[in-house]
Amino acid sequence: MTRKPTRSRVKGASRPNPETPPVAQTLPAVLPQPKAPDNGGTVTVRETADPHPHAALDRSAMASIARLTGGISPHAIVDAWNDWAMHLARAPGRQLELIERAQSNWMKIAQYTVDALTGQKPAKPFQPGPNDTRWSHGGWDRAPFSIWQQGFLATHDWWDAATSNLRGLRRQNAERTGFMMRQLLDTVSPSNFPPGNPEILESTVRTGGRNLFEGAVHYADDLRHVLTQERRPVPESHALGKVxxxxxxxxxxxxxxxxxxxxxxxxxxxxxxxxxxxxxxxxxxxxxxxxxxxxxxxxxxxxxxxxxxxxxxxxxxxxxxxxxxxxxxxxxxxxxxxxxxxxxxxxxxxxxxxxxxxxxxxxxxxxxxxxxxxxxxxxxxxxxxxxxEAGELLLFLDESQVAFLEDMMWAQGYLDRPQMSGAFAAIRSEDLIWSRAVRRYYLGEPDLPTDIGVWVNDTTRMPARMHSEYLRGVFLExxxxxxxxxxxxxxxxxxxxxxxxxxxxxxxxxxxxxxxxxxxxxxxxxxxxxxxxxxxxxxxxxxxxxxxxxxxxxxxxxxxxxxxxxxxxxxxxxxxxxxxxxxxxxxxxxxxxxxxxxxxxxxxxxxxxxxxxxxxxxxxxxx
Structure with a gap:
């Protein structure tokens, strides 16, 4: 086998190899790179000016904002909505299409409401997504709950059409506005409120309200862990090295x-x-x-x-x-x-x-x-x-967003996985956020540990420089x-x-x-x-x-x-x-x-x- 010369092997902690150039002398993946010349493919590093001393003030300010927003760049949000609104404003054809869709959806809901209130069993005009488990309880097939559900899904349908791709609109901004609108609508879903959720009402009657008391205990415990950033230990039933x-x-x-x-x-x-x-x-x-x-x-x-x-x-x-x-x-x-x-x-x-x-x-x-x-x-x-084509994670990454994350990591030295796990959960928020919240806080159901659930909660951190190089050099560019x-x-x-x-x-x-x-x-x-x-x-x-x-x-x-x-x-x-x-x-x-x-x-x-x-x-x- 052909091999490179063997480096000195390490027992315990690693030791520097004198033949290996220091990190500062190697080519970081995050630096802009010109095309490789024909002479062996060597790439030269472009000279960059030292940052102004006041740059640290800018980064500190951005890092402070990032902690409040969970690492989401406000500029990226505003830019997406501005891009969408300006292109929709100059598209009278799309505006007429959306007006017609609103009328059609309203007529479907009106007809469904009349049929449901007169004792019939009409087919539902709007269906939830394949990962949306909020409506699995049989009570959602009965009026008035079914009417509220259909009104919510009809609104979802209209906004999906309103934020779909539009000529001239950057595709990423179209997807972002749709994603953000789905997140906003999910906060007001009838399934999130006890008077509008038949499963919560049935559980409350059956247990005499004990489900709400136990849910309040769960909420207080979760809130304490969020505020203190205390990590939950691995339960003994799933002990590492034993189970x-x-x-x-x-x-x-x-x-x-x-x-x-x-x-x-x-x-x-x-x-x-x-x-x-x-x-x-x-x-x-x-x-x-x-x-x-x-x-x-x-x-x-x-x-x-x-x-x-x-x-x-x-x-x-x-x-x-x-x-x-x-x-x-x-x-x-x-x-x-x-x-x-x-x-x-x-x-x-x-x-x-x-x-x-x-x-x-x-x-x-x-x-x-x-x-x-x-x-x-x-x-x-x-x-x-x-x-x-990296999927929905691209919703969270552009130049503004990466710079925002870099400033946050610059301040704390790493990216904690809870700051990323929120993005993963938001992609399927209807199941991973809202359905869990209803089960835990309103139905009083505990989070029973599973092997993969224990692993998901056993979070890790990522070094600031490495993660910046990955996000910018590998993912973004x-x-x-x-x-x-x-x-x-x-x-x-x-x-x-x-x-x-x-x-x-x-x-x-x-x-x-x-x-x-x-x-x-x-x-x-x-x-x-x-x-x-x-x-x-x-x-x-x-x-x-x-x-x-x-x-x-x-x-x-x-x-x-x-x-x-x-x-x-x-x-x-x-x-x-x-x-x-x-x-x-x-x-x-x-x-x-x-x-x-x-x-x-x-x-x-x-x-x-x-x-x-x-x-x-x-x-x-x-x-």
Whole structure:
């Protein structure tokens, strides 16, 4: 195998490598980059003037506003509404269309009201969205509740039409105004008020008002946690290392950024090539090692593989200057160095999930550029390499919004995940915010812990510099697929990756939409297998064998094959019932060698990597 010179390996905390230039001398991904010249692709850094001393005052002021707005830029909101209003004002045809729609909706509601009040059972003219569970109670089929529901949905329908794309209106602003109007309307939904919600009224009568008392207790508890920013501990019923993240293994390496876990084998023989799992830094890794029945890592170990997984540190303000390059070098590359020492002479199957997949793609493209062929294969799960169609998260990102977030992170040193989780919840607010609020505060139902619910609440932080580089260089400016992303002063290209790839997308993913994930096929030339599975961003990946109602589609493109659009691919591949995990295992087996005796994680001590403690390690417990 062709390899770069081995860096000094680290036991415990990482040490600087004298051959590695300091961060200030490398090319940050966030700097504007000119086109690469023909002489080797070297990119020069454009000189920038030092900021004026008063710039800190501007950033402090913006950071103060950001804390009050939850990181949402007021300028972005005003700009979207101004753009929409000005274009609608000069469009008399759209105005007439909206007047006619209002009249039509009013007539439908009037007819429905008459029929409902005269004892008939008319068909409802307006239906809620597929994720809207607010109206599942049978009481919404009876007057007057059904009339109030239909009036609300008719208003929703009109505003969806009013904020739809308009000639000359920036598409992002059309989507933003529609999104903001939906959020505003949801605050006045009849389902949010006890007199207008039949389920709340029935529960209040049945319990003698106890549901409202218990809901008030829940509200007070939630309010206290919000005001104090107190983190809820993991409940004992889902204790980490005992119930969740309980797959046996050893921490074989630790530096200031990550721990590397090697899992104990459960089969007598294993494939010679080890597997490295790279999770996203926006989450704790145990989304892939939940309960025993749906642990992806435990299942993979049982398929006869030597499995390693990165557990990222939860950084605080003192690590604000960690960069995306640090995550590549001290994370992915250092993990490969350790695995190569523990399992010498074998290539590595690398698997990246979500943002970990994006980071893995960057690392793989860099390795390909540098003739480093240590990867046996690359698997990307719900991971994007192109962000032009990144879904509803684009609603929250433009130049104004990124600058606003950067000022907030500049002040506190990191972005706390609750500041991002609000954006994820708002995308499906009718289910993740309002339905939960009704159940918890009006029906008095407790939030019963589930494995994935515990993980969702176990939030992490992101260093200011790294997250700024990701938002600006990768997400907003989309440099990775545009051939303008530089690593160590030279651009990288995804088409250089020669290792076979397995790309997994999920049908209902609102974070990494499947058509966006599919574009990996557009920017690579290697042998590629694409699999589309039922479910969302997390649930689709956690699709263990035996999970009811699951299906997937799978297709193969040989190296150098022609690109097909996502809609054509979808039409040509029929769904197959069951979990996608065994399909991936068969693919891994086909790209692996003949089995060898299983490897004990503690055997790494003989090669300079003694156990630093049992899995799941120390970093997973950081609050």
């Amino acid at each position: 969740l993240a309980a797959t046996p293994g050893e921490v074989v390496h630790r530096n200031d950024l990550m721990e590397l876990i090697q899992y104990a084998p459960t089969t007598g023989e294993v494939r010679p090539e080890p597997v490295l799992i790279v999770p996203a830094w926006i989450m704790k890794y145990y989304i892939l090692d939940l309960s025993q029945h749906n642990s992806f890592i435990r299942w993979l170990v049982g398929q006869g593989y030597t499995v390693f997984c990165i557990s990222w540190r939860n950084p605080g303000a003192e690590r604000a200057e960690l960069s995306l390059e640090d995550y590549r070098k001290q994370g992915v590359m250092e993990a490969l160095e350790v695995i190569n020492a523990i399992v010498p002479g074998e290539k590595v199957h690398a698997n990246g999930y979500c943002l970990g997949g994006t980071l893995l793609a960057i690392a793989a493209a860099t390795m390909a550029r540098d003739d480093d062929d240590r990867l046996a294969s690359v698997t990307l799960m719900a991971a994007q390499v192109d962000f032009a 989309n440099r990775l697929s545009a051939g303008r992303f530089a690593v160590e002063g030279r651009v990288i290209a995804l088409k250089d990756i020669a290792s076979p790839m397995f790309v997994v997308a999920t049908e209902a993913d609102h974070i990494a939409p499947w058509r966006s994930v599919y574009k990996t096929a557009l920017f690579t030339d290697c042998d590629l297998t694409f699999l589309l599975t039922k479910g969302g961003h997390n649930g689709g990946i956690l699709s263990e064998p035996g999970h009811p109602g699951r299906h997937y589609r799978i297709g193969h493109r040989p190296a150098g094959g022609h690109y097909r659009g996502p809609d054509g691919w979808l039409a040509d591949h029929e769904p197959q019932p069951g979990s996608w995990w065994p399909e991936w295992a068969r693919w891994l087996d086909a790209h692996s060698g003949v089995v060898v005796p299983a490897r004990d994680p503690k055997a790494g001590a003989a090669r300079g990597y003694p156990s630093l403690g049992s899995a799941p390690g120390h970093y997973i417990h950081q609050m």
